Amino acid sequence: MAKKHVVVDPITRLEGHGKIDIFLDDAGDVERAYFQVPELRGFEVFSIGRPAEDMPQITSRICGVCPMAHHMAATKALDDLYQVEAPSAAKKIRELAYDLFMFEDHALHVYILGGPDFIVGPEADPAIRNVVGVIQKVGLEVGKQVISIRRRARELVTYLGGKIIHPVMGLPGGVAKGIAKDDLPMFKQTAQDILAFARFTLQVFKDIVLKNDDYVKMILSDAYTHKTYYMGLVDANNKVNFYDGQLRVVTPAGKEYAKFPVQKYLDYVAERTEPWSYIKFCYLKPVGWNGFGEGEKSGVYAVAPLARLNAADGMATPEAQAAYEEYFKTLQGKPVHQTLANHWARVIEILYAAERIVELVNDPEITSADLRILPTATPKAGFGVVEAPRGTLFHHYETDERGLIRMANLIVATQNNAARIAMSVEKAAKGVIRKGVVSEGLLNKVEMAFRAYDPCHGCATHALPGQMPLVARILDASGRVVQEFRR
Amino acid sequence: MSVPGRRGIVLALGNDILGDDGAGIAAGRQLQGRVPDGVDVVEAGFGGFHLLDHLEGYPRALVLDAVATGAHPPGTVLEFSRADFAPLASSPHYVGLPEILAVAETLQLDFPADLRILGLEVERIDTFGTSFSPAVAAALPAFVARAVSIVKEW
Numbered sequence: 001m002a003k004k005h006v007v008v009d010p011i012t013r014l015e016g017h018g019k020i021d022i023f024l025d026d027a028g029d030v031e032r033a034y035f036q037v038p039e040l041r042g043f044e045v046f047s048i049g050r051p052a053e054d055m056p057q058i059t060s061r062i063c064g065v066c067p068m069a070h071h072m073a074a075t076k077a078l079d080d081l082y083q084v085e086a087p088s089a090a091k092k093i094r095e096l097a098y099d100l101f102m103f104e105d106h107a108l109h110v111y112i113l114g115g116p117d118f119i120v121g122p123e124a125d126p127a128i129r130n131v132v133g134v135i136q137k138v139g140l141e142v143g144k145q146v147i148s149i150r151r152r153a154r155e156l157v158t159y160l161g162g163k164i165i166h167p168v169m170g171l172p173g174g175v176a177k178g179i180a181k182d183d184l185p186m187f188k189q190t191a192q193d194i195l196a197f198a199r200f201t202l203q204v205f206k207d208i209v210l211k212n213d214d215y216v217k218m219i220l221s222d223a224y225t226h227k228t229y230y231m232g233l234v235d236a237n238n239k240v241n242f243y244d245g246q247l248r249v250v251t252p253a254g255k256e257y258a259k260f261p262v263q264k265y266l267d268y269v270a271e272r273t274e275p276w277s278y279i280k281f282c283y284l285k286p287v288g289w290n291g292f293g294e295g296e297k298s299g300v301y302a303v304a305p306l307a308r309l310n311a312a313d314g315m316a317t318p319e320a321q322a323a324y325e326e327y328f329k330t331l332q333g334k335p336v337h338q339t340l341a342n343h344w345a346r347v348i349e350i351l352y353a354a355e356r357i358v359e360l361v362n363d364p365e366i367t368s369a370d371l372r373i374l375p376t377a378t379p380k381a382g383f384g385v386v387e388a389p390r391g392t393l394f395h396h397y398e399t400d401e402r403g404l405i406r407m408a409n410l411i412v413a414t415q416n417n418a419a420r421i422a423m424s425v426e427k428a429a430k431g432v433i434r435k436g437v438v439s440e441g442l443l444n445k446v447e448m449a450f451r452a453y454d455p456c457h458g459c460a461t462h463a464l465p466g467q468m469p470l471v472a473r474i475l476d477a478s479g480r481v482v483q484e485f486r487r
Numbered sequence: 488m489s490v491p492g493r494r495g496i497v498l499a500l501g502n503d504i505l506g507d508d509g510a511g512i513a514a515g516r517q518l519q520g521r522v523p524d525g526v527d528v529v530e531a532g533f534g535g536f537h538l539l540d541h542l543e544g545y546p547r548a549l550v551l552d553a554v555a556t557g558a559h560p561p562g563t564v565l566e567f568s569r570a571d572f573a574p575l576a577s578s579p580h581y582v583g584l585p586e587i588l589a590v591a592e593t594l595q596l597d598f599p600a601d602l603r604i605l606g607l608e609v610e611r612i613d614t615f616g617t618s619f620s621p622a623v624a625a626a627l628p629a630f631v632a633r634a635v636s637i638v639k640e641w
Binding site: 154 | 539613615
């Protein structure tokens with residue numbers, strides 16, 4: 001039997017570049033599988049020769065979903081490049097804008113993107129397993145609240161960022177704009193409403209998901225479980241932080257493996273290409289690449305909410321800390337290896353973001369006008385890192401003495417996760433493909449495997465989807481299509 | 488939430504540093520000053536659910552976007568209306584205009600009754616750069632002219 005190659009591919013790129021390739025062995029069983037991480041070409045070439053100060057604006061255009069994450073990683077890389085530390089008030093403004101963004105993006109995911117699986121249910125009739133089904137389940141009033149609270153969070157981001165899409169707030173050594181005293185009451189009111197909404201969301205998750213045995217079984221299911229390393233940013237007390245801190249890596253057993261500042265990232269993170277894919281798979285350099293495997297001897301690691309909670313010792317705010325403890329208790333220990341627990345971890349992060357937003361708007365320094373220190377050092381190299389909603393985001397630039405870019409390297413969240421996503425897709429595919437026979441549910445099972453990671457669809461900035469076409473093709477060794485699944 | 492006194496909105500989508508992907512944005516910029524009073528032209532480098540925030544409250548909307556169907560030669564101008572949308576995407580996780588419309592209807596939001604999309608079939612959308620491929624550059628004036636004629640009827 002000739003080797004077969006199964007491709008699950010969107011017909012057009014309008015809904016992003018998600019694409020699954022499944023390779024079968026001679027016996028018709030799954031040999032390996034991978035998720036094609038969207039890749040845009042020519043970014044480094046585009047950047048070379050441009051002033052480093054433009055990077056926060058340029059990189060925020062890379063992604064229509066996470067402009068703030070790129071903007072902030074770039075801004076922090078500029079601090080480092082010019083060896084200047086932003087004043088305390090400026091850091092708080094940055095963190096406030098960042099946490100508002102994290103809250104908004106996570107809320108969108110919980111209710112809209114992940115909602116069909118967890119709020120409506122994975123086995124629900126496809127006719128209602130969609131955003132409308134989510135709204136009907138939680139109620140119209142809650143649906144309206146989701147729309148409204150997200151919008152209000154975005155309005156505050158726009159206030160601080162200058163523009164919602166391509167923020168202009170971040171400057172080396174500070175921010176362009178702070179909060180006027182007269183506007184502070186509006187910030188405080190929205191912050192309180194955000195916190196109330198976050199508490200409500202945790203309750204919704206408990207009521208709808210955790211009280212349903214089938215959902216809990218699904219979270220705990222072996223199909224989406226991998227014992228790998230985990231990485232995330234932590235503060236000085238090893239608590240989760242989205243905006244700043246050191247990178248911490250824990251082993252599959254949950255022990256601290258490494259803790260390092262972003263400037264050392266190349267000592268810990270390496271990328272590997274496989275002959276059958278253009279994707280670069282990240283792995284832990286000191287551990288080494290030992291294939292798509294689990295355990296302490298495999299350098300495969302994960303990022304994103306589940307990984308962040310695993311990599312930290314707790315949450316820096318009280319209600320999120322209580323939720324964190326309940327999470328690990330319910331899921332029977334730490335680290336949690338079940339990929340689908342990402343959805344729960346995300347809810348805990350929403351609560352943390354909300355509590356931190358309230359802390360920041362009540363900080364006496366938040367209306368300070370001391371927002372910038374002008375850089376004077378000669379630039380050479382700059383490193384920046386943030387925790388994007390989907391995981392750790394690295395920016396690394398090198399410049400000439402005038403600050404013109406000579407080299408730009410970005411590692412986005414989904415690249416960090418690429419190897420583990422491939423493992424999940426492979427596991428899901430093995431469940432439905434045996435001896436060359438592809439059983440029902442291939443597309444759903446495989447899609448659930450990669451959706452749990454919420455992989456970036458960086459350029460999915462478009463409006464016109466038509467359908468979300470997923471096509472699974474089985475090709476023999478000569479490239480001939482022998483079977484095709486479509487929906 | 489309505490936008491009082493506004494006749495409509497033109498949403499220009501895409502990425503202006505990603506080659507042909509910036510066609511919608513470029514068209515939006517060329518529209519500035521050529522639309523009737525009461526029409527807002529807004530650049531939007533994002534997609535999905537966030538479009539809802541911008542469309543709500545307007546009676547009419549025109550979305551300008553690069554499209555890559557592969558079914559037409561680059562430079563072809565394509566028009567779609569609400570009737571052309573699939574009811575809902577077959578993936579439960581994807582959020583595009585059909586989903587936004589369904590959400591708006593379910594929640595009884597004040598949403599454009601007249602919603603049209605003007606798409607420009609493009610060639611290269613995966614490589615960073617600020618220039619268009621020749622067919623797209625040549626088609627831009629006609630794309631903009633069609634957008635102007637649509638909003639003049641508002």
